[in-house]
Amino acid sequence: MSTINEMLLNRGVTVEGIAEIVFLLQSPYNPVLTLEHCIESVQAVLQKREVQYALFTGIALDELAEQKKLPLPLQQILQKDEPLYGVDETLALSITHVYGMIGLTSFGYLDKLKPLILQKLNNKNNGIHVFLDDLVAGIAAAASARIAHNDPSAKRYDLPSF
Amino acid sequence: MSTINEMLLNRGVTVEGIAEIVFLLQSPYNPVLTLEHCIESVQAVLQKREVQYALFTGIALDELAEQKKLPLPLQQILQKDEPLYGVDETLALSITHVYGMIGLTSFGYLDKLKPLILQKLNNKNNGIHVFLDDLVAGIAAAASARIAHNDPSAKRYDLPSF
Amino acid sequence: MSTINEMLLNRGVTVEGIAEIVFLLQSPYNPVLTLEHCIESVQAVLQKREVQYALFTGIALDELAEQKKLPLPLQQILQKDEPLYGVDETLALSITHVYGMIGLTSFGYLDKLKPLILQKLNNKNNGIHVFLDDLVAGIAAAASARIAHNDPSAKRYDLPSF
Amino acid sequence: MSTINEMLLNRGVTVEGIAEIVFLLQSPYNPVLTLEHCIESVQAVLQKREVQYALFTGIALDELAEQKKLPLPLQQILQKDEPLYGVDETLALSITHVYGMIGLTSFGYLDKLKPLILQKLNNKNNGIHVFLDDLVAGIAAAASARIAHNDPSAKRYDLPSF
Numbered sequence: 174m175s176t177i178n179e180m181l182l183n184r185g186v187t188v189e190g191i192a193e194i195v196f197l198l199q200s201p202y203n204p205v206l207t208l209e210h211c212i213e214s215v216q217a218v219l220q221k222r223e224v225q226y227a228l229f230t231g232i233a234l235d236e237l238a239e240q241k242k243l244p245l246p247l248q249q250i251l252q253k254d255e256p257l258y259g260v261d262e263t264l265a266l267s268i269t270h271v272y273g274m275i276g277l278t279s280f281g282y283l284d285k286l287k288p289l290i291l292q293k294l295n296n297k298n299n300g301i302h303v304f305l306d307d308l309v310a311g312i313a314a315a316a317s318a319r320i321a322h323n324d325p326s327a328k329r330y331d332l333p334s335f
Numbered sequence: 336m337s338t339i340n341e342m343l344l345n346r347g348v349t350v351e352g353i354a355e356i357v358f359l360l361q362s363p364y365n366p367v368l369t370l371e372h373c374i375e376s377v378q379a380v381l382q383k384r385e386v387q388y389a390l391f392t393g394i395a396l397d398e399l400a401e402q403k404k405l406p407l408p409l410q411q412i413l414q415k416d417e418p419l420y421g422v423d424e425t426l427a428l429s430i431t432h433v434y435g436m437i438g439l440t441s442f443g444y445l446d447k448l449k450p451l452i453l454q455k456l457n458n459k460n461n462g463i464h465v466f467l468d469d470l471v472a473g474i475a476a477a478a479s480a481r482i483a484h485n486d487p488s489a490k491r492y493d494l495p496s497f
Numbered sequence: 498m499s500t501i502n503e504m505l506l507n508r509g510v511t512v513e514g515i516a517e518i519v520f521l522l523q524s525p526y527n528p529v530l531t532l533e534h535c536i537e538s539v540q541a542v543l544q545k546r547e548v549q550y551a552l553f554t555g556i557a558l559d560e561l562a563e564q565k566k567l568p569l570p571l572q573q574i575l576q577k578d579e580p581l582y583g584v585d586e587t588l589a590l591s592i593t594h595v596y597g598m599i600g601l602t603s604f605g606y607l608d609k610l611k612p613l614i615l616q617k618l619n620n621k622n623n624g625i626h627v628f629l630d631d632l633v634a635g636i637a638a639a640a641s642a643r644i645a646h647n648d649p650s651a652k653r654y655d656l657p658s659f
Numbered sequence: 660m661s662t663i664n665e666m667l668l669n670r671g672v673t674v675e676g677i678a679e680i681v682f683l684l685q686s687p688y689n690p691v692l693t694l695e696h697c698i699e700s701v702q703a704v705l706q707k708r709e710v711q712y713a714l715f716t717g718i719a720l721d722e723l724a725e726q727k728k729l730p731l732p733l734q735q736i737l738q739k740d741e742p743l744y745g746v747d748e749t750l751a752l753s754i755t756h757v758y759g760m761i762g763l764t765s766f767g768y769l770d771k772l773k774p775l776i777l778q779k780l781n782n783k784n785n786g787i788h789v790f791l792d793d794l795v796a797g798i799a800a801a802a803s804a805r806i807a808h809n810d811p812s813a814k815r816y817d818l819p820s821f
Contacts, residue, residue: 202742245818245819246816246817246818246819249816250816253814255814255816256688256761256807257759257761257807257808257813258761259759259760259761259763260760262760262761262763262764263760266760266763273743273745274745274746274748274749274752275742275743275744275745275748277745277748277752277763277766277767277770278748278766278767278770278771279767279771280763280764280767281763281764281765281766281767281768281769281770281771282767282768282770282771282772283767284763284764284767284768285764285765285767285768286768321742321743322743327743328739328741330732330735330736330741331732332731332732333731333732
């Protein structure tokens, strides 16, 4: 049996590639952050069942679109990466949500600017990645939110005594 | 060219069938509500691009699962209607959201109780409807929220003069 | 310093009361489930920062409404528990999301039927709980999803070898 | 009675200021877009009850925080604009959703880069706008999605004949 990491690799995405995005997002706020820390956080996100199921679904749709096996008009919509199609963002959001809403901002930012590995996924010469580019952005945003939530220097707000 | 109504019909779902669910949800709060009014609201929801794209995607996944054309493990997950798979709820929520969050309660209620046409979709002898049963519940919840929002007797809260 | 449990208690909600809702939701699927197990799951949900921040916000709005300290028209909207106001559902959804989308169905179901402690919160004679009843339903749905995800008998779908 | 526009103005936000953000987002894709068109789209978003209710709630929380009338620890969280507090993003997302998920990317992008009027709202010397900066970003993202959805040159994907 292979792992979710191999499934991503098969689509041209490495855990390190996602971790580099996390580092880009979080290092301005966290001077001691290392790439290893980011890799560990991406791995933790990838272990979540919710995340795996979103990946299974989105990658299947990308692959079926490459093989021209989707019914019309969905086949056309994915082939053209129709900008008004929002199901890819919807799935990515379900990943980002797993570590709370603070990942939302990072997700949108990544989805707009497409840095690092997202650039490669977004290049139409490299196959159809309508879902995968958003899902990878969602994973990076979630892994980044996870680091922020686990930062021991993050303030805990206690309740006053009643 | 056929319409979204025909696509639904092809999967065993009529606009009237969805409208009956809307009537079930809204008639306790709206004594003058008619089934025709519910049909009109379902039709309005079905014209939304966001809704159509969610339907294209979910129905394609259901059909590909029936034809055993999905990659593993997604094929297994849909065949078993795996209870921890939440992508169907995620897609349905994107439909319900179009008329605001008040539809959320109706969606969950329908998804749990499966009244009327949802019962038929949920019967495994009638094909694979992992996505369609949730999407139909989402459409009914949205059409119901749309009626509530458009009700002329709904109170408008005005701002005080500053 | 007091805890989130005391904050809830101060508003008439016990962890046991929420756990009873979780038991109601999950016991049909899990014959060995105990109330203690449900209490432990509610406690885990209540430790999440995202959940605490939603509770701080919603309970503050409920309390300020009771004290008639909100600006108009928000004061009126909360006093009347305006059915088209959806901010309470929005906040509750952010809680439910923390354990994935499968909690969504439970949330809607609880929000419609208002079993157990939700009944008490929904009784207008017991103060204003526009937010708290939805937040408690969201916590119960999340704790229920957490139990389902952690169930050792839940199937894990492995990837085929490539 | 005053309008939602006056309520925003009272907090330093003009419809034109929001429309300028919409223009920034959409003009690269729409060469004939005018600022007037963006103003009209912002006005349409502001007429939605869901949007008004989110604004009433978020602005009330900002104002109560300025007046130091919120209970602890919420008062502290808003005063410090705590980065792990996500209720503001949650409310903003409920606005963006009204025109579908394609607004999500714009929302995150705006929330990260804070262009134009968002810069001013984000400056702590101008009062507390923990909610309002996200809500304005959400309105701009929704108004932008609305323009994209209504663009007559946007492709409609028809269904094939069955």
